[in-house]
Amino acid sequence: MKEPQQTPIRRICVFCGSSSGRSPEYAEAAGQLGHTLADRRIGLVYGGAKVGLMKVVAETVLNQGGEVTGVIPRALVDREVAFTELPDLRIVGSMHERKALMTELSDGFIALPGGLGTVEELFEALTWGQLSLHQKPCGLLNILGYFDPLIEFLDQMVNERFVARAYRDMILIDDSADDLLERFERYRPPTVSKTQLALRSLSNPSRA
Numbered sequence: 001m002k003e004p005q006q007t008p009i010r011r012i013c014v015f016c017g018s019s020s021g022r023s024p025e026y027a028e029a030a031g032q033l034g035h036t037l038a039d040r041r042i043g044l045v046y047g048g049a050k051v052g053l054m055k056v057v058a059e060t061v062l063n064q065g066g067e068v069t070g071v072i073p074r075a076l077v078d079r080e081v082a083f084t085e086l087p088d089l090r091i092v093g094s095m096h097e098r099k100a101l102m103t104e105l106s107d108g109f110i111a112l113p114g115g116l117g118t119v120e121e122l123f124e125a126l127t128w129g130q131l132s133l134h135q136k137p138c139g140l141l142n143i144l145g146y147f148d149p150l151i152e153f154l155d156q157m158v159n160e161r162f163v164a165r166a167y168r169d170m171i172l173i174d175d176s177a178d179d180l181l182e183r184f185e186r187y188r189p190p191t192v193s194k195t196q197l198a199l200r201s202l203s204n205p206s207r208a
Contacts, residue, residue, distance in 0.1 A: 009184055011043040011069070013106035015121040016053040017114035018081070026113050027056050029143040029177070033112065034060025036177040041066070045106045047098070048072030048090070050083035053112055058083055069105060071098050099124060108137040108184050110177075113146040129189065130167045137187035139172035139180050147173070166190040 020027050030053040037044055044061045047054055048070025061068050069088045073095055076082060083089065092098050099121060111122040126138050140147045151173065157163040170190065174180040 009040075009042055009107045009181070011045050011067075011106050012037060012181075012184075013045040013102045013109045013125075014057055014112060015109065015114060015118045016046070016057060016112035017118060018047075018049055018052040018054055019115070020052050020056070021113055023144060025144055026053060026146075029141060030056040030112055031060045033057055033110070033141060033177040034066075035064060036181060037061055038064030038066035040181060042181070043067035043069065045069045045071065045102050047102075048083055048086070049076065049081045050085075051081050053114065055083070057112070058086070062086075071102050071105075073098050103128065103134065106136065108139070108187075110139050110141055110180065111147075112141050113143055119150070126167075126170065129170055132189075135189040137172055137184045138170060139174065139184065141177060141180060142173055142175050 014033065016030060017026070034044070034057045038061050044058060044066065046058055046068070049055065049072060050058070058068050058070065067088075068086055069090065070083050070086045071090045071092060072082050074091055074093060077084075077091055082091075090101060092101060103125065109122065109125045111118055122138065122140075125134075125136075128134050129136065129138060140151070142148070142151070154163070154168055154171065158165055158168045167190065172180060172183045172187065174183065
């Protein structure tokens with residue numbers, strides 16, 4: 001099978017909290033990610049709000065002269081949480097439209113610490129990658145070990161043979177924005193389809 005070609009990283013979609021969290025290190029990491037994106041001339045795609053870590057990463061990229069695209073549903077604009085000063089703020093009709101457009105605009109996905117929405121968005125991006133609906137890298141910026149319990153659960157999914165190791169390995173993990181983006185540049189998606197892995201598992205469970 002021909003190896004998939006890596007798409008150049010021009011824009012990164014960042015999923016993160018609409019709050020700043022308990023520790024100041026979370027906001028510091030969001031700001032560092034913003035600096036790194038701007039330094040590398042990588043545009044930011046994010047949820048379009050002006051609160052929490054979302055505000056920190058977007059303002060940092062803007063202040064460094066970088067490109068920011070916000071995507072937000074009309075219902076959240078009406079609640080006055082939108083970053084209305086953004087040069088490129090796209091207002092959509094629903095959360096489903098938001099995620100679809102963010103995926104279309106982006107060449108990869110990074111999750112900073114966040115809540116239920118952050119985790120849901122990350123796992124949808126991972127699932128679409130597993131189904132070969134895209135071939136874009138997905139990563140966790142694991143600040144203060146925030147995602148350690150989630151990583152442990154992912155490994156448990158593999159151990160219990162609900163997730164193939166090839167798909168667990170799609171998730172790139174680092175505590176450095178610069179190092180994580182370096183790994184994004186080298187990322188190669190799995191070359192075996194989910195169906196092929198399922199058939200392989202049935203014929204030889206030890207390889208699941």
